[in-house]
Amino acid sequence: MTMATRNDDQFYFTGRFVVLQAGSTRFRVPTDGLIRESQFFSDMFSLPIPASGTTVEGVSDDKPIMLPESISAESFRSLLRLLYPSASLGCSSGEDHAVELSESEWISVLELSTMWYFLRYRKMAISHLNGLLTPIEKVCLGREYKVTFWVEQGYHSLVKRKETISNDEALELMTGSESDHPLTALALLRIREKRAKYFAGRAGWSTPPGNTVERDVERAFGEELSNIRKIEEPYGIAEAPTSDRARDEIDYSTYCYRY
Known part of the structure; x- marks a missing residue:
């Protein structure tokens, strides 16, 4: 008899990895967090993949997705710390309450979440900054x-x-x-x-x-x-x-x- 299988709730990662570059710094992260939290990135990654032989932006270090010049690596990193807390905290996905950011980092989160429609993180940034x-x-x-x-x-x-x-x-x-x-x-x-x-x-x-x-x-x-x-x-x-x-x-x- 074939045993029924299921995907683990925490450690079965969907989507693919994408390479993005802010300034001179490259970041390689799973697309699932970006897609789940932002309609902007959800629309971006839902676009048809070009025919074979075409180099797609974001699939390799040689051709990353270049972020606007106004976005620094430090600012982008602040947002990624919320999206992927396990990378720095050793906690499971979604435990964004455990992430501690400085006032300037929360302002960066507010900037990028407004730019890219990360609605949940925009709300969090406003809440954290309000009393500061x-x-x-x-x-x-x-x-x-x-x-x-x-x-x-x-x-x-x-x-x-x-x-x-x-x-x-x-x-x-x-x-x-x-x-x-x-x-x-x-x-x-x-x-x-x-x-x-x-x-x-x-x-x-x-x-x-x-x-x-x-x-x-x-x-x-x-x-x-x-x-x-x-x-x-x-x-x-x-x-x-x-x-x-x-x-x-x-x-x-x-x-x-x-x-």
Whole structure:
């Protein structure tokens, strides 16, 4: 009688190996992880294989798939550590929670997962980075990698914090978005001034401006936020953690502004 056979759950690897090159560094990895996690690579590897005699990119060290010049070996390695944790951790496939990355490595993961639609790893990167970024970093990275709630949080924090916007921060706010860059800091300072007048007792409002910050930010940056959100939709709109939303409701009426 023939014995029934089955494939091992962990150590029966499907797909083939592919060689990719970032800068001067070659990487040879199984295609299964790339195909499983990214629609971009799934589509790439589903293309028909050329007739025999044609050298296919990625099948050998002599003709690797060349990644864009902007992608460094270090950045690509950060993504591969999540895709193939067993290579460096000795754990089974899928144990991505065991991988520890630095802030800069998570930013690399966010960049590449956005570029290639690794949706699960993009979500992980946003989650890990959320508590590490400054308000300016949230605005700049949120603009670049289409994380709407980061941009909103960054604007809210810059309006509500004690310290004013520095010259260096104003310059950073001028880049990385399709909005009217030179006016970003000015618009935020106008909202801060509105709040400062209230707390100085000169505005004559019946409700604290803390209740109007979201509305003022939406009024000033609504078009930019809407454009970012539209581009973000195919990735799945990321939402602020509950703890962030609660912190955003803090009463800032005791803050003294520094100009």
